[in-house]
Amino acid sequence: MRINCMCTANIQPATSQRKLLLSVIREAKGHLDAKELYRRASKRNASISLATVYRNLRFFKEQALIDERHFGHTRSCCYEMKRSEEHYHLVCRDCGHVIEFESPLIHKLVAEIRRKNNFDVTRVELCLEGYCHDCKKEEKPLSKVT
Amino acid sequence: MRINCMCTANIQPATSQRKLLLSVIREAKGHLDAKELYRRASKRNASISLATVYRNLRFFKEQALIDERHFGHTRSCCYEMKRSEEHYHLVCRDCGHVIEFESPLIHKLVAEIRRKNNFDVTRVELCLEGYCHDCKKEEKPLSKVT
DNA sequence: TTTGGAATGCGAATCAATTGCATGTGCACA
DNA sequence: TGTGCACATGCAATTGATTCGCATTCCAAA
Numbered sequence: 001m002r003i004n005c006m007c008t009a010n011i012q013p014a015t016s017q018r019k020l021l022l023s024v025i026r027e028a029k030g031h032l033d034a035k036e037l038y039r040r041a042s043k044r045n046a047s048i049s050l051a052t053v054y055r056n057l058r059f060f061k062e063q064a065l066i067d068e069r070h071f072g073h074t075r076s077c078c079y080e081m082k083r084s085e086e087h088y089h090l091v092c093r094d095c096g097h098v099i100e101f102e103s104p105l106i107h108k109l110v111a112e113i114r115r116k117n118n119f120d121v122t123r124v125e126l127c128l129e130g131y132c133h134d135c136k137k138e139e140k141p142l143s144k145v146t
Numbered sequence: 147m148r149i150n151c152m153c154t155a156n157i158q159p160a161t162s163q164r165k166l167l168l169s170v171i172r173e174a175k176g177h178l179d180a181k182e183l184y185r186r187a188s189k190r191n192a193s194i195s196l197a198t199v200y201r202n203l204r205f206f207k208e209q210a211l212i213d214e215r216h217f218g219h220t221r222s223c224c225y226e227m228k229r230s231e232e233h234y235h236l237v238c239r240d241c242g243h244v245i246e247f248e249s250p251l252i253h254k255l256v257a258e259i260r261r262k263n264n265f266d267v268t269r270v271e272l273c274l275e276g277y278c279h280d281c282k283k284e285e286k287p288l289s290k291v292t
Numbered sequence: 293t294t295t296g297g298a299a300t301g302c303g304a305a306t307c308a309a310t311t312g313c314a315t316g317t318g319c320a321c322a
Numbered sequence: 323t324g325t326g327c328a329c330a331t332g333c334a335a336t337t338g339a340t341t342c343g344c345a346t347t348c349c350a351a352a
Contacts, residue, residue, distance in 0.1 A: 070216055070271070072269075072271070090259065090263060090265050090267075092265075093268065099263060099265065101259060101262070101263060103255055103258060103259075105251050105254055105255045105258065106255070108251055109249055109251045109252070109255075110274070112249060112251065113236065113247060113249075113274060116247070117236060117245060117247060117278075117279075118278075118279040118282075119236050119238075119245065119274075119276055119277070119278055119279065119282075120276045120277040120278075120282045121236075121274045121275070121276040122239065122275055122276040122277070123218075123274070123275040123276065124272075124274055124275075125216070125218070125271070125272065125273045125274070125275070126270075126271065126272045126273075127271045127272075128256070128259060128265075128267045128269070128270055128271070129267070129268055129269040129270075129271070130265055130266045130267040130268040130269065131265070131266040131268070132264075132265055132266075133263075133264040133265065136264075136265075136266045
C-alpha cells in the first residue's frame with residue numbers, strides 16, 4: 001500500500017510546478033490573484049509559465065483544493081487554500097485591507113432560500129465593501145491635498 | 147423654474163445616446179451586460195459605439211442610476227436600474243435563470259458586521275449559485291447522451 | 293448665434309484569461 | 323530498472339471585456 005503525503009494527495013501527476021504552486025498558495029495565507037502567484041512562484045522557478053499557473057488554478061479548483069473568489073470591483077479573482085470553516089470577506093475601499101468573518105446568519109439565509117425558493121444553493125459569493133476601523137475614522141476631509 | 151423629466155433628471159448633458167441607453171436598460175427589466183446593451187441600443191441607433199456604452203455605464207453608476215453586479219462565474223458585469231428595495235440574486239448553474247430575492251437576514255448581517263468588526267459596510271455583493279426548482283429535479287443522470 | 297467644454301465614434305491599447313502546438317516528464321506497467 | 327504514452331508544460335498567439343487617445347460633433351449657457 002502506498003502512502004501519499006498530504007501535500008500531493010490529490011495532484012496526479014504531482015509535477016514540480018504543481019507542488020511549487022500549492023506551497024506558494026499555502027504560505028501566502030492571505031489571498032493572491034494569478035499574477036501575484038505567478039510572481040512569487042517565478043522567484044523559486046524562473047521558468048514557470050503564466051499559462052501553467054492558470055491551468056493549475058483551474059485544476060486545483062476542480063480538485064477542491066482551493067477556493068476562488070471575487071473581491072470588490074477588482075477584475076481578477078483571488079485564490080486561497082480551501083478550509084473546513086466557511087468564511088467570507090470585508091474589503092476596505094480605502095486601504096484595500098481584507099478582513100475575514102463568519103456568521104451563522106449565512107447558513108440561515110441559505111436554508112431560507114432553499115425553503116422559500118426551492119433552490120439548491122451550491123455556492124455563496126459574498127463580499128462586503130466599505131471602510132475599515134482605521135479608514136473610517138478619517139471623517140473624509142473634503143479636499144485632501146497630497 | 148425648469149422642470150426636469152424624471153428620465154433625464156441626473157444626466158447632464160442629456161445626449162441622445164444617454165437617453166437611448168437608459169431607456170434600453172429600463173425596458174430590459176432583467177439584467178444585461180454591456181455587450182447586450184450595445185446590441186439592443188444599436189438596433190435603434192446603429193452608429194452608437196461600444197465605448198460610449200461603457201462610458202455611460204460608468205457615468206450612470208456614478209450618478210447612482212443603475213446598479214452593477216457580478217453573477218456567478220461569468221466574466222462580465224450585469225446592469226439594472228437602481229431600485230428602492232434592496233435585492234439579491236440566485237443564479238442557476240444549469241439554465242442560467244436569475245431569480246431575485248430579498249431577506250431581512252442581510253440587514254441583520256450588515257448590522258452584525260458593523261458592530262463586531264467596526265466596519266462601515268457601503269456595498270453588499272451577494273450572489274448565490276445553485277440549481278433552481280426546474281433543474282434540480284432532473285436528478286443528474288450519470289451520462290447524458292445527446 | 294456663438295462658443296467652450298464635455299460627449300461621441302473609431303480604432304488601438306490594455307488586462308485577464310485561454311488555447312494551440314511542439315516539447316518534456318511523471319508514472320504505470322513490463 | 324527501463325520504456326511508452328498520456329498528460330503537463332512553455333511559449334506565443336488569441337480571445338473577450340474594458341479602457342484610452344484623439345479628432346470630431348454636439349449640448350447648453352451666454
